[in-house]
Amino acid sequence: MAGLEGVTALTFDVFGTVVDWRSSIVREGEALARAKGLDVDWFRFADAWRGQYQPALEQVRSGARPWTPLDTLHRESLERLLGVHGIVGLNERELDHLNRAWHRLDPWPDVVPGLTRLRRRFILATLSNGNVALMVNLARHGGLPWDAILGAEVARAYKPQPAAYLTTAALLGLRPDQCLMVAAHNNDLAAARALGFRTAFVPRPTEHGPTQTFDLKPTGDWDLVASDFTDLADRLKC
C-alpha cells in the first residue's frame, strides 16, 4: 500500500462494485414471472432498466429537474419499460415491490468477507448514487457492515458531480486524500482522483453480463488495483 499512508476511510461505489444488480434484478423478475405467469426476457429488461439510469441522473445533474431520489427515477424508468417488455397486469403493490428490487440486490460473494476485514482498520462508507433508504435496505439485505451511508442524497448531487465526493469526505471529517474511493468503474475513480481522493479499482467483468466490453481493466494509474474485496483487504494489510 505504498502511497496510501494516511488513508482513514474507504468510500465505495455500490451498484456493480458491491452488488451484482443484473443477476439480482433477473432473479427478482423470474420470481415475479412465476407468480404472475409473465413471459419476459429479464436479462434484456435488467439491461434496459439500468440503461435508463445515466440519462435519468443527467436530467438532475443538468438542472433540468430538481433533486429527485433514485427510487423515484427507477420508478419512472420502470413505468416507461413495462409494456415494451411484456410486464403487464401488476397492481400498485406489485409495481412498488418490483421497483424495490433495487433494495434487495445481492453482494458479490467476496464482498462481506472483504468488508469485514477492511472494517478492522478503516471507516467504511457508501459513496453511491443510491438514496439513503435504498442503501440501508441493501445493507440489511446483504449484511454489509457500513459505518455510514453517505454519497449522492446527503450531498444532493449525483456522481460524478464533485459535491457527491466532497460532501462525503467532509461529513466523515476527512480531507479527500484521507479517503480511498473503491469502484469497478474507471470514470468514477477519475472523478474522485480529480478532487484528491486516493483510488482503488476492483474490476467486475461480468457486471453487465458475459459480453461486457468496458471497465475490464484499469484505464488510469490508480493507487491500487485488486481482483476483488478480499484481495483489496490483503493489499491493505487487513
Place this chain on the structure above:
Amino acid sequence: MAGLEGVTALTFDVFGTVVDWRSSIVREGEALARAKGLDVDWFRFADAWRGQYQPALEQVRSGARPWTPLDTLHRESLERLLGVHGIVGLNERELDHLNRAWHRLDPWPDVVPGLTRLRRRFILATLSNGNVALMVNLARHGGLPWDAILGAEVARAYKPQPAAYLTTAALLGLRPDQCLMVAAHNNDLAAARALGFRTAFVPRPTEHGPTQTFDLKPTGDWDLVASDFTDLADRLKC
C-alpha cells in the same frame, strides 16, 4: 406496543440517551491528569463543558453564525474552559485528543444488548446533534449497530429545529409517523411529536450525576416509556 403499528425505524437521541457522556469525560480527564500531573475536578469540568452545549447550538439555530459542526463548537467551549479548570500545558495534539473524548463516550450497559435485539425488527438511525464523524467514531468505539447515521449535520439544523427530524425521516424514505423517536429528554420527544413522530422515553436518571432533578420522569403522554433499551426491546416484542 398499542398504537405503534406501522413503525419501521427507531431514531435515537445519543448524548445521554445512548452514551454516558459525563462518566466518560471524567474517565478521559482522569487519564489525562495522570499523564500530565494535572489537578482538576473532572466532574465539575464535564458539567461545565456540557453546560456550554445549548448556548453554542443556539448561536447556530438563531442564525447568528453559519452552520458549524459540533466538533468545532466543543473545541471552542473547551478553549474557554481550560484555564478556569486548571487544565494547562497541553499541546495541540493533546487538546485535539481531549476534544475528541466526545468520540469515545461509552454506551450505557443496556444499550448494545438492546439495540442488537431492536435491529432485528427495526431500522436503527441516530438523530443526534453530534456530527457524522463523531457519531461514526462513537459507534465504532461502543459497537453500536446503527443502520444509518443521520440527524443534525445531514440536515444542517440542530434539534429541536424541525429540519433535523424531518430530514432524517425523509432520508429514511419514511413519514414521521413511521419513526419512533427514542430519547431520555422530554423536550426532544415534544419536538419530535409535534412533527408527527411516535415517541419513547427512556429515562437516564444519572446522566447529569446523582443529584439530577429533571428528565427523571415522562412529562408528556409519550407512546412508550421503557426503563432501558432491553425493556424497550421487550415492549417492542423484539
